[in-house]
Amino acid sequence: MQPFIFDAHLDLSMNALEWNRDLTKSIQAIRDREKGLTDKPDRGNGTVSLPEMRKGRIGLCVATQIGRYVGLDNPLPGWHSQEQAWAQTQGQLAWYQAMEARGEMKQITNAAELTAHLQRWENAGDTSSLPVGFILSLEGADSFFELGCVEKAYAAGLRAIGPAHYGPGVYAYGTDSSGGLGTKGRALLKEMERLGIILDATHLCDESFFEAMNHFSGPVWASHHNSRALVPHNRQFSDEQFSLLIQRGAVIGTAFDAWMLIPGWERGVSTPEKTGVSLQHVADHIDRICQLAGNSLHAAIGSDLDGAFGTEQCPGDVNTIADLQKLPAILQQRGYSPKDIENILYGNWIRFLLDAWK
Secondary structure, eight states: OOOOEHHHHHHHHHHHHHSSOOOOOOOHHHHHHHHOOOOOOOOOOOOOOOHHHHHHEEEEEEEHHHOBBBBOOOOOBBBHHHHHHHHHHHHHHHHHHHHHHSSEEEEEOSSHHHHHHHHHHHHOOOOSSSEEEEEEEEEEETSSSSSSHHHHHTTTTTTEEEEBBSBBOSSSSSSSSSOOHHHHHHHHHHHHHHTOEEEOOOOOOOHHHHHHHOOOOSEESSSSOOBBBTTTTTTTOHHHHHHHHHTOOOOEEEEHHHHHSSTTTOOTOOOOHHHHHHHHHHHHHHHHHHHHSSSSSSEEEEEOOSOOOOOOSOOOTTTGGGGGGGGHHHHHTOOOOOOOHHIIIHHHHHHHHHHHHH
């Protein structure tokens, strides 16, 4: 039987609503529906669907909501008001609720639900009709137009928040920008701490990252983050940042976006075939964290597959998300023990959540 896998970063609702993908369908059906479309760079190259997750025994994920606010001076795509961004995330929430009503997915909000869901998957010989479990996360907190939104979101099941995404945000500065949290960001962290919401350090720029570490004493993880030592870019974390996260008991998910895996990737120019990018490079980033920690207790998977890229910009040996099942053999070849591999595939995320949700 294939091992169970927990993927800590999938933009499922973004794909459903903005990419207009029916994730209850097969990958081939989704790709066929997109033939001839050019509005997104990854049209026809999607890798994620719920049937494909079941096929690969990826029975649990952290699934996102995302809605960026952009000011007049921000060239990034996004909503022109925080209220619009909030409405976008609420539409995404409605999609997850519809998936749950159909029995396609199962929202996990506490330790008892997590344990029960794991047991259901472990006891099932056939997983083809089981609901895929998800923990709801918010990528970028711009959509909180007032601090009261945080408690409303928590009541709807939100359990992790990344304060920033790309560029300057309302509460923090993210990738390709620089600056600290400020008053609003610190107030957000205080409210998260009060509610027991996990801080996702992913996408925080260096200044905001270190300020967040100093002002937040609750549980922290990095859902999808790779090594700056291996691929230099401000989107990646330095060994110093990884070491600080490890000291805090964090788990760090390795992302599968090719430009984060190998240096020199040019979007729209480089290809998996030309560069040779593969799951071996994913293993390199996992190994970096394990070497820094001196154990396998902090490295995991946060693939970000179909996070605005598809097979044109992911490891060449990944055709669909089910190919995550190729990772165990690669780790075994590198000398990882069965227990180490179990930790990386799902055990570390489970341990983290059970501890955070005591």
